[in-house]
């Protein structure tokens with residue numbers, strides 16, 4: 001066998017490296033579909049928007065809709081709730097970012113940027129999932145009058161901002177828009 | 188103990204024919220009949236056999252349950268109820284399987300504590316120990332995914348919280364979580380893949396068990412003295428001595444198992460899991476199965492940020508760290524003496540650790556508020572200190588007790604006079620080959 005090596009070592013080296021490379025690249029390329037199939041599939045992604053009629057919500061009322069398997073809280077906030085939330089200064093917040101998918105990622109967590117915006121400050125639309133480990137917080141409870149997560153005790157304020165407990169972030173505001181005065185499209 | 192030449196001699200023609208072609212009977216004979224084991228093994232050493240039979244039991248009941256189960260979020264809960272009410276003997280099979288999982292974990296915890304007490308992880312058994320840790324990890328994954336299958340409230344919310352751990356990882360966390368879930372929340376794709384994996388993992392466990400036993404048979408068993416086998420008088424043959432002892436222990440273990448299955452089948456479960464999963468309503472109080480509670484307590488004990496690591500990531504790291512630390516135990520323990528029998532201080536810290544682990548388990552079942560949090564923090568601190576401080580430091584400063592020269596000497600000293608002990612213990616192993 002060693003005779004071959006001495007006669008034409010470069011030929012064997014070439015085969016060795018080429019086979020090895022093809023093996024590595026092939027295995028990698030083949031592994032990807034196995035991982036890729038685990039990601040959310042087309043039908044899951046297709047459920048990506050819901051339309052909600054909010055005409056029946058008077059101030060102080062909320063409703064929950066299911067979007068992408070998660071609850072979305074839509075709340076028509078009372079003037080008092082808005083006022084309390086507006087008074088909070090940014091440096092009192094655990095998470096100073098708005099986490100609002102409709103704004104830039106560095107938008108600050110002031111009350112306006114958490115709400116549906118200028119003229120629609122009373123509307124709060126957010127994914128009702130605790131940013132700690134994913135439980136659903138209970139509305140109008142807890143120390144800050146917003147939401148309270150029973151799982152590990154996180155308290156959110158009336159703008160859905162994390163104020164106390166293990167959760168690291170404010171509850172996320174999904175992409176949404178008012179398609180008419182009384183209709184919201186989430187997603 | 189290792190590499191002893193085979194004493195198998197096939198007696199029949201067929202036996203010789205097979206032996207020349209594929210010596211499987213020889214392997215079985217050498218591994219489970221003639222195999223020499225230390226003569227002083229106590230009942231703590233019977234849990235390996237118990238674990239093996241529990242794995243077989245879980246696979247048997249599991250495969251039968253799978254014939255009636257449907258992995259679809261609309262049907263899963265009802266399918267399990269159908270097993271309970273309509274399928275002939277279904278209730279028994281399901282209770283055997285759900286309580287069997289608990290028994291399996293109960294046995295593995297004793298097995299692990301046995302290892303920590305007698306220093307079973309020390310050279311040359313590091314790999315054996317690590318393989319055991321891998322089995323334990325796979326068991327945890329299997330148990331977790333199995334608990335999701337009945338699709339009750341605890342199934343759903345347990346899965347939500349546990350997959351939520353991954354979102355703590357910076358940058359790629361959410362991507363990984365969605366990869367595990369196959370969506371943005373626990374849903375049908377999640378249930379389906381968990382069922383596929385729950386079916387697969389026990390067979391992977393079986394594979395690692397083979398490696399575990401292989402490694403065991405290369406280095407041999409430890410024994411309560413921690414002294415290696417030195418001569419033939421230190422050992423007895425696996426059959427009949429260990430087989431009978433293991434068999435008897437299994438019988439007692441099955442009595443306990445049966446007591447759970449027939450008298451208190453839901454004692455270890457959570458009543459909320461008899462409520463169908465509701466993605467829009469979190470139960471007031473989420474708890475995992477009892478065997479995960481100590482780790483759950485550790486997760487929730489980290490309520491503060493540690494430098495750049497926020498409390499959420501910190502909790503997840505501490506929880507995984509509590510398991511990961513087991514893997515490096517062989518290198519953390521610096522003591523030259525293997526067994527706690529000759530280590531008075533280690534013995535004390537060991538039992539404190541056992542109490543600490545049980546205490547953490549209890550804390551994991553309490554809500555994470557008030558003084559429970561502070562207690563969990565203290566208990567978590569000791570959990571890690573036992574491995575990271577006590578193990579390395581104690582090995583250097585502790586004065587061990589005088590050790591006997593051999594297993595035989597230890598046994599004879601214990602049964603002073605010699606005449607008093609049962610014939611089986613001394614029946615000369617030589618005659619057994």
Ligand code: HEM
Nearest residue numbers: 245246249250252253256281285288333334336337386389
């Ligand atoms: C390492 C071994 C195993 C462990 C620790 C284990 C654990 C579990 C647990 C904790 C449950 C939930 C029981 C309940 O609360 O209802 C479960 C359910 C289930 N397991 Fe396993 N399992 C194992 C092996 C298997 C195997 C090999 C199969 C074969 C397919 C299987 C099939 C099932 C099925 C169909 C269910 C759903 C029915 C039910 O909930 O009772 N399991 N398993």
Ligand code: FES
Nearest residue numbers: 130132133149152
């Ligand atoms: S999931 Fe809400 S506090 Fe942990």
